[in-house]
Amino acid sequence: xxxxxxxxxxxxxxxxxxxxxxxxxxxxxxxxxxxxxxxxxxxxxxxxxxxxxxxxxxxxxxxxxxxxxxxxxxxxxxxxxxxxxxxxxxxxxxxxxxxxxxxxxxxxxxxxxxxxxxxxxxxxxxxxxxxxxxxxxxxxxxxxxxxxxxxxxxxxxxxxxxxxxxxxxxxxxxxxxxxxx
Numbered sequence: 001x002x003x004x005x006x007x008x009x010x011x012x013x014x015x016x017x018x019x020x021x022x023x024x025x026x027x028x029x030x031x032x033x034x035x036x037x038x039x040x041x042x043x044x045x046x047x048x049x050x051x052x053x054x055x056x057x058x059x060x061x062x063x064x065x066x067x068x069x070x071x072x073x074x075x076x077x078x079x080x081x082x083x084x085x086x087x088x089x090x091x092x093x094x095x096x097x098x099x100x101x102x103x104x105x106x107x108x109x110x111x112x113x114x115x116x117x118x119x120x121x122x123x124x125x126x127x128x129x130x131x132x133x134x135x136x137x138x139x140x141x142x143x144x145x146x147x148x149x150x151x152x153x154x155x156x157x158x159x160x161x162x163x164x165x166x167x168x169x170x171x172x173x174x175x176x177x178x179x180x181x
C-alpha cells in the first residue's frame with residue numbers, strides 16, 4: 001500500500017492502515033529509541049506512548065512526502081524518549097571539556113570490532129553522553145537543536161559529544177587490545 005494512502009487511512013481511523021504504518025516504522029523507531037534509552041523494556045514503553053501520539057494526532061499531520069512522515073514520527077519518538085529519561089532520572093551534564101587524550105596511538109583498523117560491540121559501548125555510556133552522541137552523530141541534529149531539545153547550552157552539548165567520542169575511542173581501543181571493554 002502506498003504510504004500516502006496509509007496516512008489517509010490512519011486519518012479516517014482505519015485499523016489496517018494503522019497496522020501498516022506501525023509495521024513500516026516500528027523497527028526504525030525501536031532502534032532510534034533504544035540508542036537514546038539503552039534499555040529494551042523502556043523502549044517498548046516509549047514506543048507505545050509515541051505511536052499512541054502519532055495515531056492521536058495524525059489528523060493534524062500534513063503529508064509532504066515520505067520524508068515528512070518519517071521526520072514527524074522520529075521527532076515524536078525522540079521527544080518521548082528524552083521525556084522518559086528525564087522522568088526516570090534527571091540527566092546531569094558536565095560542561096567541563098576533558099583534556100585531549102593521545103588518540104594518535106589508536107589504530108583506525110576496526111576490522112576486529114563488530115557492530116554489536118559498538119552498540120554495546122554506546123548503550124553503556126552515561127545517558128548524557130549517549131543522548132547527545134546519538135542525536136548529533138546518528139540523527140544529524142546540530143548542537144543548537146540538541147541544546148533546545150534537551151534544555152542545555154550548546155557548549156554542554158559539544159562537551160557531552162566530545163566525552164562520548166573519547167569514551168568510545170578508549171573502549172574500542174581496549175576491545176582491540178584486550179578483547180573486551
